Amino acid sequence: MRGRSGSAALFFLALAIQVFFTPRAMAFEKTGLLDGIEYRFICTDVAQLKEKINVLVILSRPAGAGGAKKAIRVSLGIPIGAFKPMAGPESLEAGFELGPGDTERFAFRDLLALETAEPGSCTFELRISAGEGGEEVLPFEVATVRGPLPPRGLLSILYPTIVALLFLPFFVFFLLRLGESGGWRTVKDAELAEPEEAWWEQEESP
Amino acid sequence: MKPWSAKLPLLSGRALAGVGAGALVGSFYIGTGDIAIATKMGALFGMDMWWTFFVLGLAGWTLMDMSARYYLRFGRTPLSIFKEVHPVFSIYLFVTVVVTTIIGAYSQWNTCAHVLSTLNPGIPTEVGGALAGLAATALLVLGVYRRIELFFVFALILLIGLFALAAVAADAPWSAAAAGLIPSIPGPESDRAEWLGLIQKNAGSMINAWLILIYPYTMIEKGWRSSNPLGQARILQRSRWDYGVGIAAAGIVALPVMAAAAAVARPFGIVPENATDLAALLEPLAGSSARLVFLVGFFIAAWTAGIGWMVCGAYAMLDLGNLKVRMESRSFRIAIALFIAASASLLFLRINPVYGIRIFTVLLAVVFPVVALVLVWRISRPDMGYFRWSLGSVRGAVVVGLDIFALAVSLFVGWGIMSRFF
Numbered sequence: 001m002r003g004r005s006g007s008a009a010l011f012f013l014a015l016a017i018q019v020f021f022t023p024r025a026m027a028f029e030k031t032g033l034l035d036g037i038e039y040r041f042i043c044t045d046v047a048q049l050k051e052k053i054n055v056l057v058i059l060s061r062p063a064g065a066g067g068a069k070k071a072i073r074v075s076l077g078i079p080i081g082a083f084k085p086m087a088g089p090e091s092l093e094a095g096f097e098l099g100p101g102d103t104e105r106f107a108f109r110d111l112l113a114l115e116t117a118e119p120g121s122c123t124f125e126l127r128i129s130a131g132e133g134g135e136e137v138l139p140f141e142v143a144t145v146r147g148p149l150p151p152r153g154l155l156s157i158l159y160p161t162i163v164a165l166l167f168l169p170f171f172v173f174f175l176l177r178l179g180e181s182g183g184w185r186t187v188k189d190a191e192l193a194e195p196e197e198a199w200w201e202q203e204e205s206p
Numbered sequence: 207m208k209p210w211s212a213k214l215p216l217l218s219g220r221a222l223a224g225v226g227a228g229a230l231v232g233s234f235y236i237g238t239g240d241i242a243i244a245t246k247m248g249a250l251f252g253m254d255m256w257w258t259f260f261v262l263g264l265a266g267w268t269l270m271d272m273s274a275r276y277y278l279r280f281g282r283t284p285l286s287i288f289k290e291v292h293p294v295f296s297i298y299l300f301v302t303v304v305v306t307t308i309i310g311a312y313s314q315w316n317t318c319a320h321v322l323s324t325l326n327p328g329i330p331t332e333v334g335g336a337l338a339g340l341a342a343t344a345l346l347v348l349g350v351y352r353r354i355e356l357f358f359v360f361a362l363i364l365l366i367g368l369f370a371l372a373a374v375a376a377d378a379p380w381s382a383a384a385a386g387l388i389p390s391i392p393g394p395e396s397d398r399a400e401w402l403g404l405i406q407k408n409a410g411s412m413i414n415a416w417l418i419l420i421y422p423y424t425m426i427e428k429g430w431r432s433s434n435p436l437g438q439a440r441i442l443q444r445s446r447w448d449y450g451v452g453i454a455a456a457g458i459v460a461l462p463v464m465a466a467a468a469a470v471a472r473p474f475g476i477v478p479e480n481a482t483d484l485a486a487l488l489e490p491l492a493g494s495s496a497r498l499v500f501l502v503g504f505f506i507a508a509w510t511a512g513i514g515w516m517v518c519g520a521y522a523m524l525d526l527g528n529l530k531v532r533m534e535s536r537s538f539r540i541a542i543a544l545f546i547a548a549s550a551s552l553l554f555l556r557i558n559p560v561y562g563i564r565i566f567t568v569l570l571a572v573v574f575p576v577v578a579l580v581l582v583w584r585i586s587r588p589d590m591g592y593f594r595w596s597l598g599s600v601r602g603a604v605v606v607g608l609d610i611f612a613l614a615v616s617l618f619v620g621w622g623i624m625s626r627f628f
Contacts, residue, residue: 042487051558054476056487107474148556157568160552164308167548171304171523174544178537179527184300185293187286188528190277190422195429199221200440 030138035130037061037072037098041138043124047113049147052086055108055126057094063101070131072096076108077125082117082144086110115151119144209596210605212439221444227424229358230514231270231452234310235263236365236459237511238317239411241504244460245484247404248467249477251396252379256386256464258405259457262412267446267453268612269418269574272581274445275593277422278438281431284419285525287584295580300526302416302573307519309569311549314512315339319553321505324485335553342513343546346520351427351533354517361510362455368503369462375496376488378465386464402622409619410570412456416522416577421449423521426531435592442593459507466492466500516545571623578616582609 031040042056057074075093078085085091087110096104121141129135150159175184247255273284280286288295312335319334346354392401425431425445432438470487471478478484485504489497520541521531529537586595586609595609596602 044483048556048558054474056474056476105473107476109476146556148558150555150557156557159555160309160312160557161305161569163552163555164305164548165301167308167544168301168304170544170548171300174523174537174540175300175527178540179529183528184296184526185289186528187282187289189281190283190426190431191530192281192426192431193429193532198429198432200430200432200437200444201434 030126030140032136032138034128034134034136035070035132037070037128037130039074039128041126041140043140043142045141046143046145049113049117049119049144050115050151051147052110052112053142054111055124057106057108057126058103059096059098059106060103061098061100066100069097069099072098072104072128072130074106075127077127078111079122079124082114082120082122083124084112084114086112113144113147115147117144119146207435207592208598209590209592209594210599210602212436212592214439214443217444217447222447225359225448225451226355227421227428228448228450228452229362229455230355230424230517231421231449232362232455233358233452233510234414234417234514234518235266235412235453235456236362236507237514238313238508239407240456240460241463241507243404243408243411244463245467245471246477247408247460248464249471249484250400250404251392252468252472253382253386253461253464254390254392255401255404256383256457256461257389258408259412259460260387260454261389262405262409262615263453263457264608265409265612265615266413266418267450268608269413269578269581269616270421270449270453271442271446272585272609272612273419274421274425274442274449275585275590276581277425278431278442279591279593281433283426283525283531284422285522288580291580291584295576296526298576299416299522302569303519303522303526306416306569306573307515307522307545308548308552310515311339311512311519311545312552314508314515315549316553316557317508318505318512321485321501321508324501331556332553336550338509339512339546339550342509342516343542346513346516346533346542347539349533351424354513354533355424358510358514361506362452365503365506365510366455366459366462368499368506369459369466372488372492372496372500372503373462373465373469375499376466376469376492378462378469380465382468383461383465406571406619406622409615410574410623412453413574413616413619414570416573417515417518418577420518420521421445423518423525423531427533438592466496512549516542516549519545568623571620574616575620578613582613585609 029040029042031038038060040058044053047053055076059072061070073093073095078092085108092108094106096106098104121143124140124142126138126140127135128138148156150156180186273287276282276287277284285296285299288299315335315338316331318338319329319331322329322334323331345357425441430441432441466488467478467484470492471484478487485497485500488500520538523541524531524535524537527537529535532538585593588594595606597606
């Protein structure tokens with residue numbers, strides 16, 4: 001790889017160094033115990049404006065715990081004006097009943113970072129309440145960064161296509177300058193390289 | 207010599223192990239599209255739709271085979287097929303090659319940028335993507351074909367290993383994998399538009415429009431050509447294995463990605479918006495090493511796919527201009543420079559890489575039915591010599607059947623996607 005492919009090797013080396021020095025997850029995670037229920041929340045901590053994020057919830061009750069099912073409620077408070085739940089405000093609450101040994105996986109889905117908001121830091125608030133164990137409030141921050149230029153939908157298809165079409169004249173010039181005159185409509189035999197070894201001829205011979 | 211009558215010995219161990227240009231083929235099959243589709247399939251249906259990679263891959267393989275047969279028969283470049291039919295196809299392919307190569311390469315640099323910003327959010331998309339693109343350009347401009355081919359073989363092996371490691375760390379449900387090879391459609395509780403759309407997107411990724419034409423360029427670079435029908439048959443036999451491995455690699459890579467998505471995202475009923483989301487979710491659930499391994503694999507997949515797109519685009523430009531097809535030529539390097547400038551400029555749009563797949567689905571839906579129709583029309587002409595259509599032998603009949611199957615898949619998928627828009 002010396003010399004000719006050295007740039008690629010250097011690039012991978014740079015990537016490896018970066019991986020080593022930036023081990024931080026782009027996800028936030030909180031765990032805890034409330035009235036015998038283990039909870040775990042997982043969420044990305046960076047969101048692009050105009051893009052959606054999910055907040056993952058895992059609730060579990062140890063198998064050894066006795067007793068009847070326990071009711072648990074989880075709700076998510078989002079920064080109004082910066083994020084919007086695509087499935088409506090009712091999607092920001094959920095309730096479950098967990099028996100001993102049960103595990104529930106759930107997600108607050110499709111939380112859209114609004115394009116009208118400025119990039120910055122937004123505070124979310126997760127609330128969990130279980131039986132008589134009271135309520136826990138867990139605030140966390142999600143940073144918003146610049147998102148795509150075109151909005152979602154048809155324009156996200158049209159923009160790149162239009163920009164790509166704008167480059168057509170450069171390629172026309174390429175063909176006019178370097179290509180064979182009328183080559184675009186003339187069929188020509190390929191100019192083959194010299195093979196290292198004509199193995200098909202050797203295998204043909206008896 | 208009767209068509210398809212040669213009694214060829216089985217490929218030697220050396221030929222079987224000597225996958226070369228197939229790795230280059232694999233590189234553009236395994237990119238942002240392949241990984242994004244596998245992620246979504248895994249998150250929604252587990253591994254139930256793994257079979258689509260192989261059935262659609264068979265259609266892609268057959269179309270690639272047609273271009274190889276044409277080259278071996280006449281010693282002409284793949285785009286000559288279109289020039290022969292009517293020069294208007296040259297114009298059509300010129301626009302297609304330029305637009306899809308720019309967007310194709312851009313999608314890969316964009317993914318590289320997303321991976322880098324996942325590791326370090328301080329790196330802007332434009333900077334990360336441009337760096338990835340420039341490194342790829344340096345590799346191509348300074349490299350020579352045989353070294354590039356070797357580089358792709360190593361990259362392919364590495365990324366299969368990395369994704370498999372990530373899936374193992376995520377405790378993926380491997381036992382469901384074998385069942386996923388049996389063609390089936392999801393049950394009535396699943397959204398039909400969802401799974402049908404995924405199959406069509408996967409077809410866009412696996413059939414890859416005009417990219418299926420590129421294998422003969424690699425044969426020109428290596429001087430693989432014989433004027434003797436038996437020699438042509440030998441070359442075709444070995445080439446088939448080579449690009450077969452490249453296409454099958456896309457399905458193999460898809461498995462651990464689907465498995466990771468099935469293990470991490472499916473239990474929550476979420477579909478990661480892109481594969482870097484999946485990587486971020488892997489960390490709390492499967493450990494930081496799983497995230498790193500997945501991200502590095504994703505980066506290599508996207509980076510090599512970006513190189514693959516630019517190589518294919520530059521070869522096609524040389525072909526359109528009747529220029530000598532050589533990676534070391536000045537014309538090739540100029541074409542690469544044009545493609546990198548154009549594709550890197552799109553980074554300023556900051557579009558989610560997954561939307562790139564939508565763009566492709568639409569663009570390619572217009573392209574591959576036309577490509578397939580022209581290919582089948584040309585290779586079914588009686589002047590195809592040893593490779594002509596013939597029902598006189600089992601091998602000949604299988605070839606005819608596969609050609610028609612590939613054409614039918616192209617038309618079905620193209621029509622299916624376009625009918626959504628009109």
